[in-house]
Amino acid sequence: MIPDASSPVSQYISFIIAGDVYAVNILRTREIVEHSVISRVPRMPACIVGAMNLRGRVVPVIDLAIMLGLPPTKVSRWTCILIVETDLDGESTRLGLLIDAVGDVLTLSEDQIEPAPTFGMQVRMDQLLGVAKVGEKLVLLLNIDHILSPAELLGSTDLGPSAPGAPPALPGSHGAPAGEGDRP
Template identity: 50%
Template sequence: MSTHTQTSVAPEVARPAQYLGFSLAGEMYAIELLRIREIIEHVPITRVPAMPSAVLGVINLRGRVVPVVDLAAKLGLGPRPITRWTCFVIVEVMLDGERTALGLLADSVSEVLDLGPDDIEPPPAFGTRAPVHYLRGLGRQEQRFILLLDLDRLLSADELLGLVGSTGGGA
């Protein structure tokens, strides 16, 4: 009898990641659920002079000033009407080395999606209304595709400031 105990290690199975699906200009987009702090209903936005065109202004979130980014404008989809389903998806991003809360204006939030590695395709070189460099990939669920946004690229300081046209990192 051998005293050596063999521990079997199961092959690491990639777990599905969770994404929050939301609608914008008639298309489905999604953001990693771990990046989202909360979802709130639309509240009045205070306009701030000299902000980039995609930054609508700021909202008061329990005493904190939170900038609001119009995703439709950022993605070149044009202005969107405010409806009863319009909401802010509050995400956390790194800006100038600090964790910063940003509100993303969405037409509506739909569902939490479980997408495994086999459910995600690389972003196509063409054919989407959103600029490809803002996409992490295409999530496949049943017969539809969901555009998975890359928040680090979409909401980087260079991207947000680049909208002003004074710095060179823009959209």
Template identity: 35%
Template sequence: MNESRKDSVVQSKTGIADHRAGKYLTFRLANEEYGLEILKVREIIGLMDITRVPKTPEFIRGVINLRGKVIPVVELRLKFSMEAKQDTDETCIIVVDIAGETGSVLMGILVDAVSEVLDIQPEEIEDPPSFGAGFDTRFILGIGKVKNTVKLLLDIDRVLTGVEVSGLEGYAETPEINEASALTI
């Protein structure tokens, strides 16, 4: 184990400071490990009653009451088009601070389990590989290779900003269609 870690250090380009380096909170989705910049994380809470908001995309699980504040919860599995899974005892909500257009917004993300906080060195981070058309990797900051495992470091702003824009548009359009048809009749 130690041996291989040393190897990776030797292989990487040293001396260049990487702004992506730092502390990450890692969590699990299916059998993949993800990392969130620790500065984005407000808190981690256990699963609680989530009120589903009708007629919204499947990946928006609903809203919760976070000490008097109503915040939306996004089910990350569904957001990434992964298979849905029953909630378990390990299922958690990570509350993150998102830089939205109108200032910062609190949002919850529902993940399978929270793992640990890792300090990832610059030399352990690589740019995300390109998978060709149809696979958007813009929301991945980089890939951290720590102790033989791979952590996908998320740009959570990118992941969740999309939620507001694309997520609800389909539904928002319907009333307008209705208005138009009402006028033409």
């Protein structure tokens, strides 16, 4: 569908997670990198799979599927990392989002975007900016500032099991057995 010339347009980068199409505003993305070595960091929430070295800069990598309440991403030859910039505690921070595959750049007008329906969605309503109609498909437009907020990163996932001398887990976290969610 070609956007209406009278309606303001925005561009989004689309990607696949668990067979569904999601997108974030292209102004928030910095680059797409091939899946490579990710170093695990002990005692991180399950959604934070580790950190990567991106040209000398340490970038945390988040499994976006876990953040959205879906099963962990299974790494394949199409898996990549979408580098986005978000505001964490008043500081501009780059984070890597582990995604199944990258899609297209979408140019969407306001009339192609509707508020997210209040039922039948796997994503919480505050995680969505809206739903875009692209041909026969629906694309979920993510609110990455909310999804990647410190409260969401620390509060919506479990920490690993407590070790002797380790700080206590966050309230409401249950810990996961060692090895659970490990990647091949």
